[in-house]
Amino acid sequence: MSPRIAILPENLTNKIAAGEVVERPASVIKELIENSLDAGATDISVEITAGGRRLIRVTDNGHGMSREDALLSLERHATSKIRSDSDLDGILTLGFRGEALPSIASVSRFCLATREAGSLEGTKITVEGGRVRDVQACGMALGTVISVEQIFFNTPARLKFMKSPETESGHVGDVVSRLAVSRPDAAFCCISDSREMLRVQRSDLQRRLSQVVGKDSAAQLHPVDSCSEYVSVSGFVSGPSLVRSGPQAIYTYINGRFVRDKVVQHAVMQAYRGVIDRGRYPVVALFIQLPAGEVDVNVHPTKHEVRFRRQSAVHDAIQAALEEVLRLSPWLASKPLPLPAQSSPAPTGQAYRERIAAAAQASLALPRREQQYQQPSALPVAVEKKSAPVSELPPHVVTVSEPSVPFQPEQKTPADGYFSSLTVIGQFHSEYILCQSGTDLVIIDQHAASERVAYQRLKQQCLSGGVESQRLLFPETVELSFSEVAAVGRFRPELAGIGFELEPFGGNTLLVSAVPRLAAEKDAIRLVRDILADLAGIGASAAFNDLLDELLARIACHSVVRGVHALEIRQMRELLRSMDETEFAASCPHGRPVSHVVTLAELEKIFKRT
Ligand code: ADP
Numbered sequence: 001m002s003p004r005i006a007i008l009p010e011n012l013t014n015k016i017a018a019g020e021v022v023e024r025p026a027s028v029i030k031e032l033i034e035n036s037l038d039a040g041a042t043d044i045s046v047e048i049t050a051g052g053r054r055l056i057r058v059t060d061n062g063h064g065m066s067r068e069d070a071l072l073s074l075e076r077h078a079t080s081k082i083r084s085d086s087d088l089d090g091i092l093t094l095g096f097r098g099e100a101l102p103s104i105a106s107v108s109r110f111c112l113a114t115r116e117a118g119s120l121e122g123t124k125i126t127v128e129g130g131r132v133r134d135v136q137a138c139g140m141a142l143g144t145v146i147s148v149e150q151i152f153f154n155t156p157a158r159l160k161f162m163k164s165p166e167t168e169s170g171h172v173g174d175v176v177s178r179l180a181v182s183r184p185d186a187a188f189c190c191i192s193d194s195r196e197m198l199r200v201q202r203s204d205l206q207r208r209l210s211q212v213v214g215k216d217s218a219a220q221l222h223p224v225d226s227c228s229e230y231v232s233v234s235g236f237v238s239g240p241s242l243v244r245s246g247p248q249a250i251y252t253y254i255n256g257r258f259v260r261d262k263v264v265q266h267a268v269m270q271a272y273r274g275v276i277d278r279g280r281y282p283v284v285a286l287f288i289q290l291p292a293g294e295v296d297v298n299v300h301p302t303k304h305e306v307r308f309r310r311q312s313a314v315h316d317a318i319q320a321a322l323e324e325v326l327r328l329s330p331w332l333a334s335k336p337l338p339l340p341a342q343s344s345p346a347p348t349g350q351a352y353r354e355r356i357a358a359a360a361q362a363s364l365a366l367p368r369r370e371q372q373y374q375q376p377s378a379l380p381v382a383v384e385k386k387s388a389p390v391s392e393l394p395p396h397v398v399t400v401s402e403p404s405v406p407f408q409p410e411q412k413t414p415a416d417g418y419f420s421s422l423t424v425i426g427q428f429h430s431e432y433i434l435c436q437s438g439t440d441l442v443i444i445d446q447h448a449a450s451e452r453v454a455y456q457r458l459k460q461q462c463l464s465g466g467v468e469s470q471r472l473l474f475p476e477t478v479e480l481s482f483s484e485v486a487a488v489g490r491f492r493p494e495l496a497g498i499g500f501e502l503e504p505f506g507g508n509t510l511l512v513s514a515v516p517r518l519a520a521e522k523d524a525i526r527l528v529r530d531i532l533a534d535l536a537g538i539g540a541s542a543a544f545n546d547l548l549d550e551l552l553a554r555i556a557c558h559s560v561v562r563g564v565h566a567l568e569i570r571q572m573r574e575l576l577r578s579m580d581e582t583e584f585a586a587s588c589p590h591g592r593p594v595s596h597v598v599t600l601a602e603l604e605k606i607f608k609r610t
Pocket residue numbers: 031035036039060062063064065073078079080081094095096097098099100101102143144
């Protein structure tokens with residue numbers, strides 16, 4: 001009887017390996033650029049057509065290969081980067097598995113042309129579906145050119161998973177950007193269907209970041225540089241005003257390799273606790289260096305994940321390095337400290353400002369909200385001594401805030417709904433409206449309520465022909481990730497339907513000419529960023545409409561004042577009236593409750609009257 005088990009032919013094992021390494025055109029480009037960088041290239045250009053489906057070409061000026069090495073490079077487990085198992089403990093190159101080239105060549109029509117120094121002619125090898133078809137001498141510049149045509153032509157299942165050309169080229173742009181940030185000393189260029197997506201010359205990290213994340217964003221970054229015996233952490237981090245709705249602008253590199261590691265990301269987010277709102281992510285480019293033996297990169301074929309020998313030491317070093325910078329609140333140096341939104345009563349306002357200024361000087365990191373509402377106990381002792389006694393603090397620190405107009409007994413208008421029928425008592429902490437309804441105390445979260453009203457209005461507008469749009473007086477540009485730009489390409493008409501007029505403005509820049517009217521007075525650019533981040537996250541097959549409610553909720557959220565905001569009685573009543581006018585649900589668009597009722601009986605129980 002013939003054995004049941006057979007060793008698979010190499011062609012097949014390469015195809016299987018390709019399943020892990022070659023997920024989409026962007027992953028091919030990642031492997032090829034990493035090879036170029038390992039070969040010492042200082043000038044790398046990427047060209048794709050149809051999102052990489054038709055053609056991917058990476059050209060470098062690295063050290064190239066001899067004819068013999070070029071042939072060997074296409075064999076499985078053939079690498080020039082390690083020789084023995086002890087080398088695995090100290091990997092300094094980006095590659096080492098010797099898998100990428102044979103894997104890519106097994107699922108495409110592949111051509112490798114390469115020339116090394118000292119050789120008069122280059123070698124050109126053509127491979128089809130993993131079989132070498134032709135080997136020739138060729139004339140070419142020093143370096144290597146790899147062309148990958150018709151990727152997945154022989155693996156139809158994979159082909160089906162390819163997204164639209166715009167989406168795929170978006171991913172390619174993101175991969176090139178990540179690698180470009182990792183090596184400012186090399187020049188990169190990326191062309192998609194003859195359109196230049198990215199072109200960066202050799203420079204330093206700061207300039208490279210401004211080319212990749214945008215000049216405006218880069219101007220708001222603060223340097224990190226911390227070195228302990230074991231780990232060094234350097235790079236740039238953003239302050240509280242430069243945030244994104246997803247982690248896409250967190251670039252972290254371990255020993256020069258881009259990683260998407262949970263430990264690293266957790267350390268970053270821990271450092272930002274209290275500095276940025278929950279659900280927001282900073283812009284960060286961090287380079288973490290540690291002895292090669294301390295980190296295992298051989299965890300996954302794509303090498304995006306790593307394992308640390310001393311995980312908590314690395315975590316704490318990253319967190320401490322970031323906290324050291326954030327604690328100094330470097331963003332306060334260039335901007336005036338935000339003062340309370342509510343204008344503070346005269347006698348103590350000055351003292352309060354002085355205290356805050358002193359606190360800022362003492363380099364105290366203030367969590368965002370506390371920048372406005374500094375509790376005395378959070379001030380450093382040294383400042384405490386110099387400053388006014390606690391009793392002189394303005395009423396901001398007292399929990400019940402006074403309405404900014406003197407309280408007048410409410411003049412009720414004819415009630416035409418539950419909310420309008422409520423008697424407004426006042427405002428609590430500039431965040432909640434307190435009302436009375438018979439023997440009930442009704443507490444309304446003014447932010448959630450305004451958001452709900454805005455959301456219902458937007459929904460209504462959507463149903464009757466489209467969200468009202470407002471042209472910006474001066475169109476603004478916004479720099480995005482390439483996936484986000486690709487989302488605009490896919491959903492331009494739909495975006496216009498919800499009030500956004502966006503046009504490509506070269507590379508990863510967009511021109512924003514109009515935004516939803518309801519949100520026009522707020523930070524329109526931040527809204528555009530958030531909406532596009534949401535869109536970039538959805539698959540090609542998902543319809544825009546699946547996400548519509550979420551997007552409208554986002555616009556609604558941007559259209560209303562966040563956090564504390566003193567309201568006049570008139571404004572509170574207006575809000576209550578609008579709540580009745582809209583088809584109102586008892587929750588904000590995110591599902592949080594809008595109002596809460598405390599009955600007299602409940603209060604009496606608290607006060608032990610019953
Ligand atoms: P690995 O990078 O893990 O070694 P690859 O399959 O990606 O495996 O590449 C195999 C070998 O081919 C590399 O070790 C390297 O010697 C050579 N090689 C690949 N790409 C280039 C390039 N652009 N320039 C010079 N040599 C290259």
